[in-house]
Amino acid sequence: MKQLLIVSLLTFVFVVANGQSEDQPLKAARKAIEASNAIYSDLANKNDGSILTRYTDDACLYPPNAAPVRGKDNLANFFKGGPKVHCKFTIQHLYGDGQTFVTEESYYEMTDLKGNKVDDGKVIVIWKKTANGWKMHRDMFSSNHPAK
Template sequence: MKSITMLAMLIGMSCIAKAQSNESSLQEVRKIIEKSNATYADFANKNDGSILLRYTNDACLFPPNAAPVCGRNNMAKFFKDGPKVHTTFTIQHLYGDGKTFVTEESYYEMTDFNGKKIDEGKVVVVWKHTNEGWKMHRDMFSSNYPKK
């Protein structure tokens, strides 16, 4: 009986240690994602391809009411034709191991350059750890407003 109790305690402590380690890793990744999200619209507004550096080489966008946009050339066209806006992101949830993949659920708010709110919605991004650091691998977003 003592062996079973001891084994249960060791398993429990191992799970707690893993959860704490995972939480620490997620907190580090969260800071990286928050920094990337803070400059996201600035890069999109430049039309110089800088935003593509935030994505993996084989990334895909999943915009609302449209087919997926995959590959650097297609993504460059997508961003070039996009509106010039300010966008802020608020992370709601972050899931994953903090080592290879992390999934971000965020809320976004988009304003014009005069500060007038023009859209708000949700984002789900799968982040992948690469040799160059954390990059967006899949990016799905949609407005909370009805389709016009």
């Protein structure tokens, strides 16, 4: 009985220790992604193309009810014509190795610049670690409401 207790305790310590060490890269990725998400709509609202700094060079955006948007010029045009809104992202799940790629599942809430709710929905982003930090590689989002 005593040996079983020791083995169980050692197994618990091993799992906890390994879980914490494996979790650190994911925690660091989450912190970087939360920071990027916090300034996302501000960059989009500038209409100066600075939003592209959040994306990889070969990024693809998958907007609802539209064809995929590929390439820096097409991404710039997509954001240039967009509405002036603020988006708040709430990460629900983040998984991956935390070193090369992670997947973000989030909810978003979109408000106009006066704070009136315009939309809410969900987002899936595949983030890629680059020499310049975490960048959005694939970005898909859709409203929780029927298309208008």
